[in-house]
Each structure stands twice: as C-alpha cells, then as structure tokens.
Amino acid sequence: MTDGLAQSYPTRPIRLIAPFAPGGGVDLIARLLGAGLGRSDSLGQTVVVDNRAGAGGAIGAEIAARAEPDGYTLLLGNSTTHGVNQAYFRLPYDSVRDFTPITLVASAPLVLATAGALPVKSVKEFIALAKARPGQLNYGSAGRGSVTHLTMELFKVVTGVNVVHIPYKGVGPAFTAMMTGEIQCIIVAVTASMSHVRAGRIKALGITGVRHSRLLPDVPTLAEQGVAGFDADYWYGLLGPARMPRRIVARLNQEALRIIGGAEFKQKMIAQGVEPTGSAPEEFEKIVRGEVAKWARLVKDAGIQEQ
Template structure:
C-alpha cells in the first residue's frame, strides 16, 4: 500500500511539474481568439482590444478570427473541437448562456465542453419609446400596458437575442403583456421604433444615446442595477418600478475543456489586470461598458447562474429558436 501511495504521489507530482512548466513556456506561438459573431460589432471590437493588450502583456500575438453564423453556434463549435492547449480561445457572451436552453440540439454544452477563463465587461441596455407613446417614464408605461394588454408592442433584433430576452424578462417581472415584434437585425427594429410602427425597444445604450438626444425616441429606463454612465439622468428599470430587474450584454473568454489550469489562471490574471487599468475603465465607461473581474471559479458560477436565469424566462415564455 505504501508503495502504491508513493507511486501515485510521484505521478501527481510529475503531472503538476509538467503543467507548471507548460504554463511558463505558454504562449510559445500565436493564440487565436474565435469570435462567433459578425465583424465590426461590440464582441469583435472588444475581442480586438483584449487581443492587443494580451499581446503586449504576454509577449505573443493574439489573433482575432471572426466565425459568425448559426446564432453563434458555428464559431463556438470550432473552439469546442479544438485542442485544449491554450492556443484557441472563445470570445463569448450571454447569447451562449441563453442558447443552452434555446438550442438544446447544438453540438456542444457550454459547461461540459468549455472552461471559463474570465469575464471582460458588461453593457447596459435602454428601454426606449416612440415619442407618440403616451408614457414618459416607467410608471406611466406600466400603467399603459396594464390598461391595454396586448396592444403595446416592442421590437427586437430576433428571437433569443439579448434585446428580446430583456423584453421577456421585463414582461415576466413586471406582470405586463407586451407583444414581441422580431426583426432580422437591430437596424430595422430601430428604424421602425423611430418611425412609430412599433412602440418600444430595448437597445444598446451607446447606440441609442444620440438618438435620444435628438428626440427621435424617448428614454424610459436603463437595464443595469446602477445608472448608466452614458445616460446618468435616466433611472434604471429596477429603481423606477421593477425591483431587481437586470438585463445586460456581457462578454467573456472561455477555452476548450481540459485546457491546463495554469494557463487558465495566467490568462485570468492577465485579463483581470487589463480590465482593472484606469485608462481602460475610462475608455469603456465612455462606451457604456463596465469591467467585470472574477476568478475562474467565480466566473463558472456566474455562467451557471446566467444559464438558470434565462432558462426560467425561456420556458415561462415558451420561446422557440428561429
């Protein structure tokens, strides 16, 4: 028995030493960050920002590779099937936690086939209304929706998108019934809200800030737990009448399951340092984004909680993927 225990100890110690040595030499070649969303969007832009800063801090190139399609499924599956060696990473968002319930037939499972590295940041949305809507604040909007159930509608960029899920969570928590009008992208939805064909929309704060200032829509409330730095005079949904409501767009990094813990920890430390830098906080603040800093274990818990949150909303509203 003692011989067996000594043998196990030697194996474990050797494995630990090899993992530590690998982490010290990693990255020895360029690292790819796959973004399963379209180029030019927020996910792509923040991925390129993080890639540049990681290149500077870790002394090796981090290259962004956009692989959009299938509601994030195509690019994500590429990462799931990649070697777990720290050289292929996934830029992910809450689209992924929504898809765990919305798309049960996808070829991977987030918490089974990936390991969380670190969150990056989150951005608030804003609930806006066409100027003709007879409600200028959340209290008045709730009263209007309750007085006219099924007569007030809201646009989104499509089923299962963060904008759609924000609306369904709002319906669930406020007890009002709004009709969902899905579009194939945000631009068409935005145009019709400004034109008065649709009354309401949840949209990105930074996208809508100038539109609000121009009077083309009116801001009802923002969706974070604290007021947005971009729209500080607009109350949150939570403070204005739906306590504890929160629906944001957040981003993070994951890697294939089995990626060495030492590499995950090193990446987490590097990303956390980047997100904590004063110039980064200031730059992101102007864009309506707030840094998120967590350990890998805390990030895994965050992911699990988000999956559960949106699963309840999807099942309650009977939401189906396109």
C-alpha cells in the same frame, strides 16, 4: 498537456475567436484584449483575432469548444453565446460543460426605450399603459432568441404586461419600425440607442441592470422604478475549451485582469458605454451558470418555443 508545457506557455501565437462580424462590440473588445495580451510585457506572443460569425455566435463558439484545451484557442463570448442561445436554440455545444471560464471582461447596460410619441415618461407609466391596452402595443427585437427578445420577455413575466413581439434582422430595422409606429418599445443596448435618444426620437425610460449607465446617468434603473429584482446586463467574457490546465487558466486570468484594469482599456471601454469588470475564473463560471439557468427558466415560464 504536461505540467512542463503548461509552465512554458505560450510558445506560439494564440487564436482569439470573435464569434460575430468585424465592427461590433465583441470584435472591438476582442481586438483590444488581444492586443494587450500580445504585448511583450504580457504573454509575449501574437494574439490573432479570428472572426467566425454566424448563427448568433454559435458557429464561433462551437469551434472554440472543439479546439484542443491547450490555451492556443480562446473565445470572446457574451450573453448571447453563453446565455440566451443555450435556452432558446438547440446547440452543438453546452455553454457550461464545454468551456473553461477565464474571466468576465466587461458588461454593458441595456435600456427600456419607447417611441417618442408614446404618452409615457417613466417605467411605471409604461406598465400602466400596457396593462390598460393588453396586446395592443408591439415591441421590437434584433431577432428571435436574441438578448433584446428574451430580455423583454423577462420584463413581461416580471411585470405582467402583454406586449406583442415583432422580430427584425438587427436593431437598426427595429429602430426604423419604431419611427414609423410599427412598434412602440424595445429593450436594447444603451450605446445603440444614444443617437435616437439625443434626437428625441425615442425615450429612455429605465436601465435594466443594477447600476446607472455612464451614458445616461439621469435614467433610473428598472428596480429603482418598482420592478424589483430585474437585472439583465449584456456581458462579455474570455473562455477556452473545457479541461484547460489550471496553470494556463491562471496565467491568462492574471494577464487579462491587468489589461482590463489598465487605463487604456478602461478609457476605450467607457467611451463605448461599456464597463470593464474582470473576475476570478470561479466567479465567471457562476455567472455563466446563473445566466443559462435564468434564461432557461424564462423560456419555460413564458412558454417560449425552443428553436
């Protein structure tokens, strides 16, 4: 793209790919961000959210990676598309080389939760119980290679506990399995756990990130309970194909940060248990590189077989 075309950007509608089905967190954030970018006082062009679900977000991410780097195809990626997928699956794209990071958009804490009947009240007590009963406790996940899977594997490596993985097709079936006693613990998004926590069906023991959750303000972090250095937030970010012109990246970053910092976006995100963030493109690139390296190291250290 010539410098002149980059300066006049955008002159037509923009496609924002949401690589998951409508109704989920990625879809919600993509639509809020897209609506803001499309306003006349922002980019001034319609931003069309295009849901391309499948393969844990890899289908939509590949479409974005192969698009022209002209700023007219963007991606709302997350910890799955640009973190755990790269470590666990053989992908048709590279999460670092094939994308241009624009800004981190938001992050959502995860929580270590146990069945209500399990006789523990803290992370320390859970670790002690798991070590006293190696291989006898089961944990659930939303599927092999999911954030819920690899985050618990990270917990196992850091703490030395031996709990057995049982994958499900989503967190809903995993919660059902916890109610029936098939599994005893799970690491999951705080928002997904709230109804069960409030009903007393499960116990929220610890937040996986470095900050407390607004939805569970009294639940301490894992680090505060002795699990040093544990940080595994679920994040969302805006990206484009590799080799996007710097002027376009700067324009998109500027407009996205204005929306992310606005009262309307903040209010709607916080209501969902998600923290608006925002970042410079360079900072977001470091985050993506760090995430890919972290999960790749975990897969190697834990002896997890790539799929």
